[in-house]
Amino acid sequence: MAKRIFSGAQPTGNLHIGNYLGALRNWVALQHEYESFFCVVDLHAITIPQDPEVLREKTREVARLYLAAGIDPAVSTIFIQSDVQEHAELAWVLNCVVRIGELERMTQYKDKSKKQRENVSAGLLTYPALMAADILLYQTDLVPVGQDQKQHLELTRDVAERFNRDFGETFRIPDAYIPKVGARIQALDDPLKKMSKSDENANGRIGLLDDADTIRRKFKRAVTDSGTDVRFDETRPAVTNLLTVYQLLTNQTREEIEAHFAGKGYAQLKGDLADATIAFLEPYQERVRGISDEELGRILRDGADKARAIAEVTMRQVKERMGIVGA
Ligand code: AQP
Numbered sequence: 001m002a003k004r005i006f007s008g009a010q011p012t013g014n015l016h017i018g019n020y021l022g023a024l025r026n027w028v029a030l031q032h033e034y035e036s037f038f039c040v041v042d043l044h045a046i047t048i049p050q051d052p053e054v055l056r057e058k059t060r061e062v063a064r065l066y067l068a069a070g071i072d073p074a075v076s077t078i079f080i081q082s083d084v085q086e087h088a089e090l091a092w093v094l095n096c097v098v099r100i101g102e103l104e105r106m107t108q109y110k111d112k113s114k115k116q117r118e119n120v121s122a123g124l125l126t127y128p129a130l131m132a133a134d135i136l137l138y139q140t141d142l143v144p145v146g147q148d149q150k151q152h153l154e155l156t157r158d159v160a161e162r163f164n165r166d167f168g169e170t171f172r173i174p175d176a177y178i179p180k181v182g183a184r185i186q187a188l189d190d191p192l193k194k195m196s197k198s199d200e201n202a203n204g205r206i207g208l209l210d211d212a213d214t215i216r217r218k219f220k221r222a223v224t225d226s227g228t229d230v231r232f233d234e235t236r237p238a239v240t241n242l243l244t245v246y247q248l249l250t251n252q253t254r255e256e257i258e259a260h261f262a263g264k265g266y267a268q269l270k271g272d273l274a275d276a277t278i279a280f281l282e283p284y285q286e287r288v289r290g291i292s293d294e295e296l297g298r299i300l301r302d303g304a305d306k307a308r309a310i311a312e313v314t315m316r317q318v319k320e321r322m323g324i325v326g327a
Pocket of ligand 1: 145146195199
């Protein structure tokens, strides 16, 4: 059987260059080597409150962003999570396999529950069981994600191993694929925080659909470190973060970049970075606009059909192994 990839993004706001550089870009590169499944994970999005109208719109927007990034529906399966009911069904089963202590140790849960205070949904806690279901349904080999999802992936492996041990060999154990560069793009307003869609300060992220003026303004305002020289240096996280984005967008080596900025200051870095980002995003946005509603609908329906055919097989095996037989 061809090796499989599964990954997804949540329609929880505007996708940013962190999502692109940490995840989408690698999906595009890997899709020709693997049988690939890319999902818009709307059921994950509702673990925190969402406006239904906005969620509907963002779900389709994320699918458009996948296509415009270069995910090719002729070779990859693109679909919306809620169109394949086995995701929710297997998530319930895995909720009965995962331990509460394991879920409570997840750093994303700790961070996000702090922001929700007393209104934390049970779904926010059990989010990793749904993510495990997404991955395990497709007997996935590799999961290309950013650094922030590493812990969830480790839990997915643990849950799959536990299920296999208790009920017999059922799930393939997936590996994470985390890029060496770009796995954690930091926020522009705080280099110690990751760039995030749901952060209330939009100045911390560059949205994939931001216009040129907004991009220039956000980079101009970006926090920098003390010192003046522009080079990669772990002890200067803000400048290193900007340089990492520049490196990935221009495909230059670190040496070439440091030579280019030798003797120049932060203003030059910010200006050149804005130019490189706009040069990348303008044609990207043009491609997003070029995808008609009809074409998108057809791709998503085909994708859901293909995904469902595989998910059903896994789900049937899971139920048989557990003794869930129905009438
Ligand atoms: N800052 C980042 N740098 C690199 N990769 C990132 N990813 C997210 N943020 C960064 C990766 O993008 C993929 C899709 O992310 P997600 O939709 O699952 O959301 P998330 O990981 O919870 O992070 P976001 O985008 O900031 O969303 P919110 O604010 O809603 O939590 C994943 O592979 C992720 O690792």
